[in-house]
Amino acid sequence: TFTIEAEDLKQAKSRLERMEMDVLNNFKQMGVKAYVLDGEERLKVIHDILNPNDKLVFSFEDLKYSGLTTKEYIVPPSFNFSKPTYFKSGEVFSEVNFLQLLASDIKDEMLSEFLALEENMVVTFHIKAIDQMEAIKNVKRKITDLDKMKLEENKKAIRAGYDIDILPSDLVTYGTEAKNLLSELQNHDEKMFLVTILFMNMSKSKGKLDNTVFTLKSIANRHNCSLKNLNYRQEQGLVASLPLGINEVEIERGLTTSAAAIFIPFTTEELFIKGESLYYGLNALSRNIIMADRKKLKNPNGLILGTPGSGKSFAAKREITNAFLITDDDIIIADPEAEYSPLVEALEGQVIKISPISKDYVNPLDINIDYADEDNPLSLKSDFILSLFELVVGEKKLSAEEISVIDRCLPILYKTYFENPVSENMPILEDLYNLLQKQEEKVGKKLAVEMEIYVKGSLNVFNHRTSVDTNNRVVCYDIKELGKQLKKIGMLIIQDQVWNRVTVNRASKKTTRYFVDEFHLLLKEPQTANYSIEIWKRFRKWGGMPTGLTQNIKDLLASPEIENIFDNTDFILMLNQAGTDRDILAKKLNISKHQLSYVTNSNEGEGLIFYGNTIVPFIDQFPKNTKLYSLITTKPEEVKKAGE
Structure with a gap:
């Protein structure tokens, strides 16, 4: 509360306005968000001091008819x-x-x-x-x-x-x-x-x-x-x-x-947001609870960064569990290491185990026709199929002729499904393979030959209609047993499945949370990297909330395009960091030496939370004698013990 002495109200207002600008600018330079309280907010502050156990019920509209003053609303029953x-x-x-x-x-x-x-x-x-x-x-x-x-x-x-x-x-x-x-x-x-x-x-x-x-x-x-x-x-x-x-x-x-x-008490920044907030541990300085709602951020995209064993997967599972219990959001997980199945099954979610010997099938040609009016589902699906062919062919870019032939086939491929959208009419890779073979250009037959191993050969795991419930509220794609070549395609297909779910949820104004473990694997291939960049750029507008987990900071800075993922992320959970990564992050995120100490040789479940402009050191000591801990731990000895 700032006060000045003045001869009259007019002089006081002009001087206070100048003071207000100076104060807000000073806070802004310190990286602190500040705003001037309006009359109702000021009344609430005074009311809560005078009535610590009561809630203020007030509106200025009521003053017109009640004949009361603001004092009557904020005073306690007696002094x-x-x-x-x-x-x-x-x-x-x-x-x-x-x-x-x-x-x-x-x-x-x-x-x-x-x-x-x-x-x-x-x-x-x-x-x-x-x-x-x-x-x-x-x-x-x-x-x-x-x-x-x-x-x-x-x-x-x-x-x-x-x-x-x-x-x-x-x-x-x-x-x-x-x-x-x-x-x-x-x-x-x-x-x-x-x-x-x-x-x-x-x-x-x-x-x-x-x-x-x-x-x-x-x-x-x-x-x-x-x-x-x-x-x-x-x-x-x-x-x-x-x-x-x-x-x-x-x-x-x-x-x-x-x-x-010395007496200015703003040495500890707190993070406690009311509403549909999730628990992220305790403030390491004040020991106050940290509650945050990523949806209230300008950009809710997230990253969980840390060395192996620092607790990345554990932190992600904590957030998944809290989101499941607190919100109505859908949750999709890309799981390259088969770590999330016990938790997902306990939440009665769908674990989709994709491997050459599994009977869980996901059709990469699944399409959602419930897009918004301004979006053409076929053109968006075309981007995915072209990326898929780039992985199949093993080239960074398809030729113009190859792109034209594939694009010509797509309307024919989906014609029957668009006329009668039932699951039996959904095309599969073999339908596209047959269409390419019928094309007059040699390049069509060449593309068909290159994709033959994925249709009739030993890698035909994706040549089936979807056989699992991809509409469950919690879906986990387990791709651990896919080989190196298939894993790249598998991760691209998962990203397309996520897009499909996001477009369905968009119409019903439902949020889709997407967690991708070992995020650096997606960034190594140009096709999956480009898809990831698109997700980080566009998901927010579609009601999507992606979170990437990685230990390889350098992969996030591999190119200016991939670096955009950092620029489009307002939530970072940073755990223990290796020395070279600490230096990179300190420069990139403007972290002070004191703040870096919380991610230097820190224990599991300790680090920094970046929530917009707020940086808070946290500690999350999860009780180990609980059922939930046995479901979300990734330590081999504890997983084995829980299984026994």
Whole structure:
């Protein structure tokens, strides 16, 4: 709350508007999002201090008809200031104390110790700036007074016959400190402030209130300070504790800029968002719960980064479980290492095990005709089939003639299905193979020959109609047993299946969460990399929320195009990092040395969360004696034990 003195309201408004711009710009330069509270928000802040157990029900529209003022909406049922050391607001006992700063050297740990108490407490700082010239004059006057006192002591020493250099210790200390203060004000760009620090504690019982205040006094004593009760001035203390900018407790202590800055409590950034938020652990500094809703980000795309064994898969499974329980979102998982099946089965999801010997089939030619009006399903499917052929042919780019032949076949391929969209009419790869063979150009027959192994040969796993439920709320594609060549095609087909689900959910305004483990595998092939880049660029508009897990940071920076994935990601869960990766990430994400310490030789489940412009160190200590832990752990010895 910023206040100024002015002759009238008009002058005050113009000066406050200038102050507002300066304050917001300063916050912006620090990378902090700040905005001015409107009238309703200010009322809510005051109401919640006065009524800690009630909810504010208010609208300015009601004031027109009720005949009430805003005060009637925010005051508690009653105030009782009959006692000298505490007061009651409604049924709540409250006590206001001021902090007496006795120590010459104050440490910033003191405030964090106060705030670590999990009690209902309002800490208020009244900081009033003193004109620089006036401050210097005041200090010089004090030095003159101290010098005068030294002369008096010297006269006493001469009369008493002892050494004039023997002076009272307090006089020597104050003289040295006053000269140091003058030097700081004149030479070190320090300014002078008058500071009042108040603690207002609230509790439902007087006994608990007394215990809390006793604990606070103990903390203050440890730091050579004192917490004093505002005897007979509790009402003035309450008013001063409200965000009104009014200080009727005229107990002030002069502090320089650096000394006052120690008390600014913005050393710990918190991440707690109301609504459909998911739990991500505890703040490593404050131990407060971290709750975040990625949907509220400008771009909800996510990355989970960390060395092997740092807990990437565990973190992804935690988020999957929370999303399943808290939201109605659909969840799709690309699982190259067969790690997610136990959890998905426990959530009654569909595990699709794709391998040369599996009977789980996914048709790469599945198409969704329920696209938005501006999108042509066939043109979007064409992009996927061309990428598929590039992988089949083993070339980075198809020739213009090859593209034309394939594109000519597609309307014929889907004609029957578009006329009668039933599953029996959905084409398979063999239908496309037959169409290519019938083309007059040699290139058509050449393409048919190149895809023959995937139709009639040993790699025909994708030449079947879909035999599994791809519409289950949780779908996991297990492609561990696919060979090297088939794995590339498998991952591309999974991405196309995700697109199909996203387009279906888009119409019903449903979010689709897509988790892809070993994300670097997708970035190594141009076709799957291009598809991934497209997903990271366009998913947000379609209600999709992709999350990539990788240990290879360099693969994310392999090209300017792939680097766009970083630029289109506003949520990063960063676990322990290797040395070279730390340096890359520090430069890319503007991470400070202190923040880097949380991803340097850190334990599993510890690291940094990037949520938009907010960076929070977190720790997630999951209880191991639970059923859920046995389902989501990836440690071989624990997986084996859970199986037994």
